[in-house]
Amino acid sequence: MAEINLPEIKTSSLLWANRPEASSAKGEVYYFTDIGPNGSYWISNGEFWSPVNGEVTLFSSGVETSITGTLLETTIAAYTLPGGIMSKIGSIDLYVLFSSTNSANSKTLRVRHSDVGSIAGIQYYNTGFSTISSIQAFCSIKSNNSTIQQKGYGLYGVSSGLGLTASIIVTNNRDMTLPSDITLTGQLSNTGEFLGVAAWSVIYRG
Amino acid sequence: MSVVNLPIKKLALNKYTWSTKPTNPQIGTRIVITDIGPVDEIFKWNGSRWYPINGQVNLGTLSINASVTATTTNTQLHEVVVPGGLMSPNGYIEIVHSWTYTNSANSKTLRIYFGTFGGISYYGRSETTTTFAQVYTSIKNRNDVASQIGINSAMYSGVGSTSGSFVTSTLNTSTNQSIIFAAQLASAGETATLKGFKITYRE
Numbered sequence: 001m002a003e004i005n006l007p008e009i010k011t012s013s014l015l016w017a018n019r020p021e022a023s024s025a026k027g028e029v030y031y032f033t034d035i036g037p038n039g040s041y042w043i044s045n046g047e048f049w050s051p052v053n054g055e056v057t058l059f060s061s062g063v064e065t066s067i068t069g070t071l072l073e074t075t076i077a078a079y080t081l082p083g084g085i086m087s088k089i090g091s092i093d094l095y096v097l098f099s100s101t102n103s104a105n106s107k108t109l110r111v112r113h114s115d116v117g118s119i120a121g122i123q124y125y126n127t128g129f130s131t132i133s134s135i136q137a138f139c140s141i142k143s144n145n146s147t148i149q150q151k152g153y154g155l156y157g158v159s160s161g162l163g164l165t166a167s168i169i170v171t172n173n174r175d176m177t178l179p180s181d182i183t184l185t186g187q188l189s190n191t192g193e194f195l196g197v198a199a200w201s202v203i204y205r206g
Numbered sequence: 207m208s209v210v211n212l213p214i215k216k217l218a219l220n221k222y223t224w225s226t227k228p229t230n231p232q233i234g235t236r237i238v239i240t241d242i243g244p245v246d247e248i249f250k251w252n253g254s255r256w257y258p259i260n261g262q263v264n265l266g267t268l269s270i271n272a273s274v275t276a277t278t279t280n281t282q283l284h285e286v287v288v289p290g291g292l293m294s295p296n297g298y299i300e301i302v303h304s305w306t307y308t309n310s311a312n313s314k315t316l317r318i319y320f321g322t323f324g325g326i327s328y329y330g331r332s333e334t335t336t337t338f339a340q341v342y343t344s345i346k347n348r349n350d351v352a353s354q355i356g357i358n359s360a361m362y363s364g365v366g367s368t369s370g371s372f373v374t375s376t377l378n379t380s381t382n383q384s385i386i387f388a389a390q391l392a393s394a395g396e397t398a399t400l401k402g403f404k405i406t407y408r409e
Contacts, residue, residue: 013234036261037257037294037296037409038250038252038261040259040260051260052259053260056260056261057260057262057408058261060261060294060298060409061296062295062298062346062350062353062355064348064349095300097357097372099372102369127367129367133368133369133371133372134358134370136357136361136366137366138365160367162365198355198372199296199298199346199355201298201408203262
């Protein structure tokens with residue numbers, strides 16, 4: 001029998017905004033050039049797009065940023081989450097290395113999920129503290145079996161974002177087919193001090 | 207009607223080791239690296255460097271049971287090499303590691319060095335009257351392949367708050383750097399064991 005030479009499988013490269021409907025691309029792998037620092041590979045299950053092997057690093061930065069000179073809650077760092085990434089079973093996971101003036105004055109760090117350009121969104125992390133100089137924290141925003149409902153860890157007091165809490169689960173109704181901002185904010189009680197982000201990353205799993 | 211059986215389509219990628227990978231291929235070229243991770247890993251060329259697809263690669267997952275006993279000398283238990291050039295300026299390494307040790311008042315010091323044995327310690331705690339530790343340790347490049355930062359090495363879980371200083375280093379990750387697990391006993395009659403770890407690189 002004669003051999004039939006098939007071409008090497010190639011993947012199409014597209015911007016995320018130009019992706020085909022998942023329902024029309026079941027089983028197909030695409031390379032989206034603008035998702036992740038170097039683009040990323042996604043596969044359709046016929047209902048939604050999922051990163052190949054289930055996860056993608058959307059953002060990673062070791063650039064130190066900080067705030068000082070204000071008592072207002074102020075953005076330290078932000079990442080805009082493209083609309084349509086988060087499926088009904090998806091999870092946005094943040095790993096953050098915070099820095100702070102070590103003093104007796106109170107400081108508050110928050111992670112908010114907001115409209116693009118806003119810091120008015122719901123809080124998925126909130127820790128008030130004094131006399132510490134750094135925090136390594138985990139924060140997760142999970143779809144609640146819907147692309148317009150989310151939930152996350154209890155709000156107050158656990159600086160790690162892991163472990164026990166008396167707080168109830170945070171829930172929210174945000175349409176994840178639209179872009180949104182993940183915003184790390186700080187609030188000082190002494191304008192002569194600082195709060196910072198030494199490094200952080202955003203990972204999507206789903 | 208006869209049935210024609212077509213061969214299964216395969217993603218045909220050339221295989222290399224990290225040291226033999228091409229140095230200036232066409233942008234977008236994908237290859238398989240055979241000596242990073244527990245199985246072959248796919249990398250892509252962006253015009254200046256090879257990066258793991260979707261921004262992460264498993265550098266090692268091991269259930270190991272490497273122990274130190276009968277000595278009070280600081281002892282290397284395991285080493286994983288981070289290949290030179292793998293880490294981007296904003297890339298970072300995550301290590302989830304677990305240990306067991308004798309439950310006693312004597313100290314058992316558990317460490318993770320980055321670079322060389324006895325070098326910069328990104329994890330280093332002396333445990334006494336407990337029996338098990340599971341810890342998250344992260345080593346992050348600071349927008350520079352030759353500058354790193356991590357949370358204070360004495361944190362028991364690796365997450366949460368501390369008044370301790372950051373760990374920093376200025377190791378050039380464009381050359382090979384090692385992650386080294388080590389332990390040291392205060393009493394030679396006791397034992398400390400590295401039970402296992404998972405190391406992930408992300409960018």
